[in-house]
Amino acid sequence: MPKELLKGNIAIAEAAVRAGMQAYFGYPITPQTELLEYLSARMPELGRTFLQAESEIAAIHMVYGAACTGVRAMTSTSSPGYSLMQEGLSYIAASDLPCVVVNMMRGGPGLGNIQPSQGDYFQMTRSAGHGDYHPIVLAPASVQEAIDFTLLAFTLAEQYRHLVILAADGQVGQMMEPAELPPLLPVAEERPVWALTGARGRGKNIISSLHLRAEEEEIANQRIQARLLTICANEQRSTEYATDDAELLVIGFGTAGRIAYSAVEAARAKGLKVGLLRPQTLYPFPEDRLSRLARQMRSCLVVEMNAGQMIEDVRLAVAGRIPVRFYGRMGGMVPMPDDVLTAIEEAYALHAAVV
Amino acid sequence: MMQALREPTAEMEVIYQHPAALSECRTHYCPGCTHGIAHRLLAEAIDELGIRERVILVAPVGCAVFAYEYFEVDGCEAAHGRAPAMATGIKRSCPENLVITYQGDGDLASIGAAEILHAAARGERITTIFVNNAVYGMTGGQMAPTSLLGQKTTSSPAGRMATLTGYPLHMCELLSGLQGSTYIVRRSLHDVRHIRQAKKAITTALRVQMAGLGFGMVELLSSCPTNWGLTPEQAMGWIETKLIPQYPLGDYKVTDEAKALEKAG
Numbered sequence: 001m002p003k004e005l006l007k008g009n010i011a012i013a014e015a016a017v018r019a020g021m022q023a024y025f026g027y028p029i030t031p032q033t034e035l036l037e038y039l040s041a042r043m044p045e046l047g048r049t050f051l052q053a054e055s056e057i058a059a060i061h062m063v064y065g066a067a068c069t070g071v072r073a074m075t076s077t078s079s080p081g082y083s084l085m086q087e088g089l090s091y092i093a094a095s096d097l098p099c100v101v102v103n104m105m106r107g108g109p110g111l112g113n114i115q116p117s118q119g120d121y122f123q124m125t126r127s128a129g130h131g132d133y134h135p136i137v138l139a140p141a142s143v144q145e146a147i148d149f150t151l152l153a154f155t156l157a158e159q160y161r162h163l164v165i166l167a168a169d170g171q172v173g174q175m176m177e178p179a180e181l182p183p184l185l186p187v188a189e190e191r192p193v194w195a196l197t198g199a200r201g202r203g204k205n206i207i208s209s210l211h212l213r214a215e216e217e218e219i220a221n222q223r224i225q226a227r228l229l230t231i232c233a234n235e236q237r238s239t240e241y242a243t244d245d246a247e248l249l250v251i252g253f254g255t256a257g258r259i260a261y262s263a264v265e266a267a268r269a270k271g272l273k274v275g276l277l278r279p280q281t282l283y284p285f286p287e288d289r290l291s292r293l294a295r296q297m298r299s300c301l302v303v304e305m306n307a308g309q310m311i312e313d314v315r316l317a318v319a320g321r322i323p324v325r326f327y328g329r330m331g332g333m334v335p336m337p338d339d340v341l342t343a344i345e346e347a348y349a350l351h352a353a354v355v
Numbered sequence: 356m357m358q359a360l361r362e363p364t365a366e367m368e369v370i371y372q373h374p375a376a377l378s379e380c381r382t383h384y385c386p387g388c389t390h391g392i393a394h395r396l397l398a399e400a401i402d403e404l405g406i407r408e409r410v411i412l413v414a415p416v417g418c419a420v421f422a423y424e425y426f427e428v429d430g431c432e433a434a435h436g437r438a439p440a441m442a443t444g445i446k447r448s449c450p451e452n453l454v455i456t457y458q459g460d461g462d463l464a465s466i467g468a469a470e471i472l473h474a475a476a477r478g479e480r481i482t483t484i485f486v487n488n489a490v491y492g493m494t495g496g497q498m499a500p501t502s503l504l505g506q507k508t509t510s511s512p513a514g515r516m517a518t519l520t521g522y523p524l525h526m527c528e529l530l531s532g533l534q535g536s537t538y539i540v541r542r543s544l545h546d547v548r549h550i551r552q553a554k555k556a557i558t559t560a561l562r563v564q565m566a567g568l569g570f571g572m573v574e575l576l577s578s579c580p581t582n583w584g585l586t587p588e589q590a591m592g593w594i595e596t597k598l599i600p601q602y603p604l605g606d607y608k609v610t611d612e613a614k615a616l617e618k619a620g
Contacts, residue, residue, distance in 0.1 A: 049448060054469055055469060057437070059440075061441045062444035064444060065442060065443060065444025067444075068411075068441075069445055196429040197429065197452065198409045198410065198411060198429055200409070201408075204430065206423050208414075208432035209432060
């Protein structure tokens with residue numbers, strides 16, 4: 001397929017369509033609304049389900065219902081809407097249902113603003129709703145990666161029967177870039193054996209997350225945790241640049257990771273031994289790769305569009321072996337490459353000070 | 356003298372039996388609670404319409420939380436109040452199936468008020484069985500949106516006061532004003548005559564969905580002797596003398612198409 005100039009939100013929407021998404025439920029919220037608008041025309045064109053819900057709460061529970069029937073279901077939102085979805089996400093995760101949720105993060109807390117932010121890292125990676133679990137969280141940094149990760153999201157969701165969050169920010173949603181869409185895949189006709197389709201010629205299927213006996217609830221939790229162990233072992237993803245001989249490792253995801261790339265390039269041009277690690281999965285966090293890289297580094301610098309959230313996962317992976325420094329902007333402010341470069345130079349200068 | 360039960364023989368006519376759509380298990384409902392009657396009526400209606408293998412039941416949070424255990428149909432568990440949204444996702448993904456939500460008054464009229472209102476406004480092709488007993492049962496007898504003025508509950512110990520908590524919510528009256536509603540009726544389960552009427556209404560509501568007409572809801576005035584502090588017999592009287600005057604029985608909205616189905620049935 002040739003490359004097209006595509007806006008992030010539209011690219012994700014069309015990628016989901018081509019991945020075989022059969023049902024979409026959503027609610028308008030900036031900066032992801034184009035995704036919903038696009039699908040309002042595109043889904044009926046293909047005879048698939050599009051419905052604008054009365055709230056994000058209703059949207060996620062519609063997804064929950066659709067997922068119970070074994071169709072590929074998705075919703076999309078932005079931070080305040082994502083907060084409203086927490087209840088449904090917890091039920092979906094507890095019920096072992098595959099589905100995809102797009103969160104185009106914006107400035108917060110509260111109503112905040114509509115500028116790009118990464119302030120929902122905790123909310124997405126730590127639990128995304130009450131109870132003990134993590135969703136799989138994918139973090140694209142470009143329109144092309146948003147497309148690729150949309151496909152990956154549906155694949156992982158079904159492979160593990162698990163909730164997958166596509167964690168982007170307003171910048172990924174709003175920017176236009178040349179990107180290549182996949183071919184239109186045929187929609188799966190068959191529903192999985194566990195799906196609710198009516199008890200015809202079989203015993204009844206039940207989907208429930210209710211276990212009144214603590215012993216049973218613990219077993220249900222153990223099942224989720226066992227699955228998460230497999231996910232952590234198999235699905236850590238990251239990309240890196242100029243790490244071979246680097247002494248300072250810059251770590252950033254999504255838009256911040258992309259800006260950090262420009263800053264690392266500029267630092268290299270100045271002769272500084274700096275490399276970049278850009279996590280593509282936030283859960284599972286690419287701790288294995290980071291842990292190995294940390295052995296050769298003298299320090300690392302975490303760059304985020306928040307007050308420092310991923311830095312906690314970095315600290316856990318680095319386990320105190322090297323200093324972990326931070327540069328972040330909040331409230332919808334996007335760091336400039338020059339500012340990140342300054343932070344790199346300051347962190348790098350501290351290496352010399354130690355010698 | 357008690358006669359021993361006999362296995363049916365070829366000469367015997369079956370006049371009463373366990374509905375196939377109702378699971379043969381013990382429920383956790385209290386003595387004198389009418390959930391059991393509501394379950395039985397719904398199961399009989401499902402059997403008589405021959406739709407057991409097409410039904411997907413959405414259970415609520417509340418006393419009927421285990422409803423999916425009690426029916427021999429595909430079923431799932433909604434979050435509190437979200438059954439109509441979940442049912443919407445199911446119905447849109449399986450339009451050939453018959454999707455039923457079974458909800459209590461706290462679930463439907465309080466925390467899920469938005470979901471039921473919009474499902475009805477959309478004319479969602481689902482059937483809602485709304486069990487109204489004017490109290491939160493499972494959490495132990497707190498005030499519900501449908502509690503009567505003056506009704507003493509564990510969270511309105513002096514009796515419900517309008518100045519503090521407003522007035523009872525009338526869901527049939529509210530939903531019948533929406534264009535998307537097709538069949539909105541209120542029945543009672545306090546005596547045999549009314550139970551028979553309730554059964555007919557549930558059957559019609561399911562027929563409405565089978566015909567793809569629009570949103571249907573049967574409200575069932577029900578008992579909660581445990582949380583009302585009454586005997587089962589007194590509770591039936593309380594429905595008749597207290598609940599029905601506040602929640603008049605009747606057909607709040609029955610479209611002409613739904614009427615035709617009612618007559619045919």
